[in-house]
Amino acid sequence: MSQSFHRLLPEEAHSALVRIAALKSDGPTPVKMQAKGLTVSYSAKEAVKDVTIDVHENEVLALIGPSGCGKSTFLRVLNRMNDTIDGVTVKGSVTLDGQDIYAPNVDAVLVRRRVGMVFQRSNPFPKSIFENVAYGLRIAGIREGGLIAQRVERALRQAALWDEVKDRLTESGLSLSGGQQQRLCIARALAVEPEVLLMDEPASALDPIATAKVEDLVAELRSDLTIVIVTHNMQQAARVSQKTGFFYMGKLVEVGDTTTLFTRPKERATEDYITGRFG
Amino acid sequence: MTADTSAGTSAATAAWATHKRSHVGDRVLSALTVAATLIILAMLVVILGDVIIGGARVISWEFVSAAPTKGMTAGGIFPAIFGTVALTLLMTIAAVPAGVATAIYLAEYAPASSRLARAIRVCIANLAGVPSIVFGLFGLGFFISTVGKGIDDVAYGGQATYGKPSLIWAALTLAILTLPVVVVATEEAIRAVPRDVRDASLALGATKLQTVFRVVLPEALGGILTGSILAVSRGAGEVAPILFTGAAYFLPYLPTNLNDPFMSLGYHVYVLATQSPDVDRTKPLLYGTVLVLLSLTFLLNFVAVAIRARTRRRLRASL
Numbered sequence A: 001m002s003q004s005f006h007r008l009l010p011e012e013a014h015s016a017l018v019r020i021a022a023l024k025s026d027g028p029t030p031v032k033m034q035a036k037g038l039t040v041s042y043s044a045k046e047a048v049k050d051v052t053i054d055v056h057e058n059e060v061l062a063l064i065g066p067s068g069c070g071k072s073t074f075l076r077v078l079n080r081m082n083d084t085i086d087g088v089t090v091k092g093s094v095t096l097d098g099q100d101i102y103a104p105n106v107d108a109v110l111v112r113r114r115v116g117m118v119f120q121r122s123n124p125f126p127k128s129i130f131e132n133v134a135y136g137l138r139i140a141g142i143r144e145g146g147l148i149a150q151r152v153e154r155a156l157r158q159a160a161l162w163d164e165v166k167d168r169l170t171e172s173g174l175s176l177s178g179g180q181q182q183r184l185c186i187a188r189a190l191a192v193e194p195e196v197l198l199m200d201e202p203a204s205a206l207d208p209i210a211t212a213k214v215e216d217l218v219a220e221l222r223s224d225l226t227i228v229i230v231t232h233n234m235q236q237a238a239r240v241s242q243k244t245g246f247f248y249m250g251k252l253v254e255v256g257d258t259t260t261l262f263t264r265p266k267e268r269a270t271e272d273y274i275t276g277r278f279g
Numbered sequence B: 001m002t003a004d005t006s007a008g009t010s011a012a013t014a015a016w017a018t019h020k021r022s023h024v025g026d027r028v029l030s031a032l033t034v035a036a037t038l039i040i041l042a043m044l045v046v047i048l049g050d051v052i053i054g055g056a057r058v059i060s061w062e063f064v065s066a067a068p069t070k071g072m073t074a075g076g077i078f079p080a081i082f083g084t085v086a087l088t089l090l091m092t093i094a095a096v097p098a099g100v101a102t103a104i105y106l107a108e109y110a111p112a113s114s115r116l117a118r119a120i121r122v123c124i125a126n127l128a129g130v131p132s133i134v135f136g137l138f139g140l141g142f143f144i145s146t147v148g149k150g151i152d153d154v155a156y157g158g159q160a161t162y163g164k165p166s167l168i169w170a171a172l173t174l175a176i177l178t179l180p181v182v183v184v185a186t187e188e189a190i191r192a193v194p195r196d197v198r199d200a201s202l203a204l205g206a207t208k209l210q211t212v213f214r215v216v217l218p219e220a221l222g223g224i225l226t227g228s229i230l231a232v233s234r235g236a237g238e239v240a241p242i243l244f245t246g247a248a249y250f251l252p253y254l255p256t257n258l259n260d261p262f263m264s265l266g267y268h269v270y271v272l273a274t275q276s277p278d279v280d281r282t283k284p285l286l287y288g289t290v291l292v293l294l295s296l297t298f299l300l301n302f303v304a305v306a307i308r309a310r311t312r313r314r315l316r317a318s319l
Helices: A002-008 A011-025 A071-077 A108-114 A129-139 A145-158 A178-191 A208-221 A234-240 A258-263 A268-274 B002-056 B061-065 B078-109 B115-129 B132-155 B167-191 B195-203 B208-236 B265-275 B279-317
Strands: A031-042 A045-056 A060-064 A088-096 A115-118 A196-200 A226-230 A243-248 A251-257
Touching: A031 A071, A031 A226, A045 A060, A045 A071, A045 A226, A045 A251, A060 A071, A060 A234, A071 A196, A071 A226, A108 A115, A115 A178, A115 B195, A129 A145, A129 A178, A129 B208, A145 A178, A178 A196, A178 A208, A178 B195, A208 A226, A208 A234, A234 A258, A243 A258, A243 A268, A251 A258, A251 A268, A258 A268, B002 B279, B061 B078, B078 B115, B078 B167, B078 B208, B078 B265, B078 B279, B115 B167, B132 B167, B167 B208, B195 B208, B208 B279, B265 B279
Parallel strands: A060 A226, A060 A243, A115 A196, A196 A226
Antiparallel strands: A031 A045, A031 A088, A243 A251
8 A cells, every 4th residue: 555655656755655664664764875896805815705795875894703803894885995005905885875886987086075984992183172073074075164174063062062162172182081182083084974984894993982982873873874883792782783793714604683583593603603613 | 738838938038039130130230221221321411511611701792793804713603693694494394394294295195006105205314324424425416416417508508607606506405315314204293193083083084184184284284294394403513514615614694595614513613613814712602602502402402302392291181
């Protein structure tokens, strides 16, 4: 019944409705990024082997696996950060809204403006709190002071940091505590309004309270953007994500709904890992 | 049981004894290193003390503001101070931008396997090992006899205008001498900027150029300044490179053009000590000149140290 009703609507309204419905029901949203037959190698060593995975819009995808399993390497392929390392070759394709980001005519700089990244170690610039967040806007060529101030405030609010720093925006970003620094880095990434946010173990260096704040943030940000988060903390993956992928020895062993993967894994290796038999 | 315990105790005693012996080694080594340090300090104190005591007597406003008189047995050394400052400024203008640019290329742009980068590094290492008198001869042969002469032939109808020892050629010769130090210090400062912040900048959609100029260079600035100033202050006191390329024995006027010869403190010391007909009467002046030269280079070093301390404080505050 509802199916036939949808078919009557113009195409755009239809897809918007599908998206809203999907968001509410936790059903599938459109594919935002897709990796297909992706193999990444450093010199001769293959770090990621033949990975195919879909990242859906407004979804948090968690990538878990033991150290050195290729999950971080995979993450850095999604915004072409691996380009900055000598001797890395990427085979297969990665698409963003259906467009291959490794196509020869694609500028990696523009990819990174749409696909932001938060790193394992908080890495604020030795600049003021305000300038840290404004940096991405300034390099994107925005000069209007009012607009920058507005976007900085919005990003800091999104990162749940505004109330803590609003009276000390001119102080150094490095004067903040570890957890605040990491949220500053998240605000900095959000200020340029990326469509996808990649997070590489964003809470691994934080204490439990700061970790909880970052996790809450991830859950809230999902309504605005698509998130891929690498973690080796399985509870964290279970708390924040809708989909989870398990990497082992460079291969994507299994990917599926987070609840399913943690309760009824299909593969033996996944089960061994989540039950703590190795890793 | 008791036997076991006593065996254990004696083993422990033996272990203590070995420790004791190594403590003796520690003490000997520590005494030797302290002695070496004291010897160096003593030499510094003797040299500085002699220069300060000898020099303070002749330092006066006249000494630093007037020209030498009476065949350099009286008067001041102002032309030499002026020449040294002019020479140092010109050398800095020539050496620092070129050195910093080279270091940026080596640290940021050259691929790890680049043959060009390796060639540049070999050249810099060799350049740093060349005796300074050779730089002087090179300046004479290349800058004056080739470049300067060429300019004269083309622009001045063969009349010796730039094809003679002058301020600009001496400054360029000194610039080549200081270049390797500037490059090495700058590259080190740039490499000390953590990869983290570069990655953060790139991940925000910054280009390499934006990352280098807005993140890397501001963070490396303290190190670059310190290294460059130390390099320049080393060069400022050099005599050999300017011997054939521009330094003058005595000049009745101050250099006002790039192609004027000049007097310099280092060369003036050499002149007073060896070229004067009356060495005894120049001796006090010699002390004064050395004191002024040392003060100038110490001033530069002090600025460098102050910048380094400020940078370190800022970095510590960041932890």
